[in-house]
Amino acid sequence: MPRLNTAVTRALDVLELLMREDQPTLRELTDELGFPRTTVFELLNTLVARGYVTKSADEPARYSLGVRTFQLGSAFADRLDFVTLGRAAADALSEQVNETSHVAVLDGTDVVYIARAESRQKVRMVSAVGARLPAHCTAIGKALLAQLSADELRERYPPGSELARLTDKTISSVQALEKELELIRGHGYSIEECESNVDVCCAGAPVRDHTGDTVAAISVSVPEPRWTAKSREQWAALVVGAASSYSRRLGYQAPGRP
Numbered sequence: 001m002p003r004l005n006t007a008v009t010r011a012l013d014v015l016e017l018l019m020r021e022d023q024p025t026l027r028e029l030t031d032e033l034g035f036p037r038t039t040v041f042e043l044l045n046t047l048v049a050r051g052y053v054t055k056s057a058d059e060p061a062r063y064s065l066g067v068r069t070f071q072l073g074s075a076f077a078d079r080l081d082f083v084t085l086g087r088a089a090a091d092a093l094s095e096q097v098n099e100t101s102h103v104a105v106l107d108g109t110d111v112v113y114i115a116r117a118e119s120r121q122k123v124r125m126v127s128a129v130g131a132r133l134p135a136h137c138t139a140i141g142k143a144l145l146a147q148l149s150a151d152e153l154r155e156r157y158p159p160g161s162e163l164a165r166l167t168d169k170t171i172s173s174v175q176a177l178e179k180e181l182e183l184i185r186g187h188g189y190s191i192e193e194c195e196s197n198v199d200v201c202c203a204g205a206p207v208r209d210h211t212g213d214t215v216a217a218i219s220v221s222v223p224e225p226r227w228t229a230k231s232r233e234q235w236a237a238l239v240v241g242a243a244s245s246y247s248r249r250l251g252y253q254a255p256g257r258p
Helices: 006-020 026-033 037-049 067-078 082-097 139-145 150-156 174-187 232-249
Strands: 053-055 063-065 100-107 110-117 132-134 190-193 200-208 214-223
Touching: 006 026, 006 037, 006 053, 006 063, 026 037, 037 053, 082 100, 082 110, 082 200, 082 214, 082 232, 100 139, 110 139, 139 174, 139 190, 139 200, 139 214, 190 232, 200 232, 214 232
Parallel strands: none
Antiparallel strands: 053 063, 100 110, 100 214, 110 132, 190 200, 200 214
């Protein structure tokens, strides 16, 4: 393990604590960090002077993250290419399960595939980057629709709308779609069994960026005969893991995680 600089490590510990805590005092910071009071005081003075920490006028003073930390985070986010990272995520998932994986974004009531990694199996799903499918009948699309507010969903699917049926198993009513999306929100993943293709089953999960917004979804597509080799929950766990890894690379931090 490379040797770490103690002063830099402690300064980062201060910033990470300020990221988690709501405007602590010097005493609260000292107690939490376990550093000497003079060390914490000097670190805070330096970070305040450089704009990474803000000091209130209260007595005792309270500390919070400064504008420079926001600028750093914004610079990081601006340099992220979620399409390139999506290709890497799809490649990793396909390598893990030897099935075709996709990354897609929502466009109206359709999904548009922005990345794909094909299975090495002889029998596999054939798809293309740039292809579109109705969101309501794909696992990847339902994972994205489940992240919309009620108003956003109603705007896309007014009550009474007829939904295109691609197979006999396609959801065909807005009411049924809403019930399905409620289940997806509870589970954190979506399942599609022969709803867009009579021979293919899929599991999907949403991908979030550093702001917590859903920017894409990732899925695995499996021919029906191989789908039954694992349970729904096993396929879902693989996809949720891939989505979590992809989200972390986009700077997302799950609630409650330090």
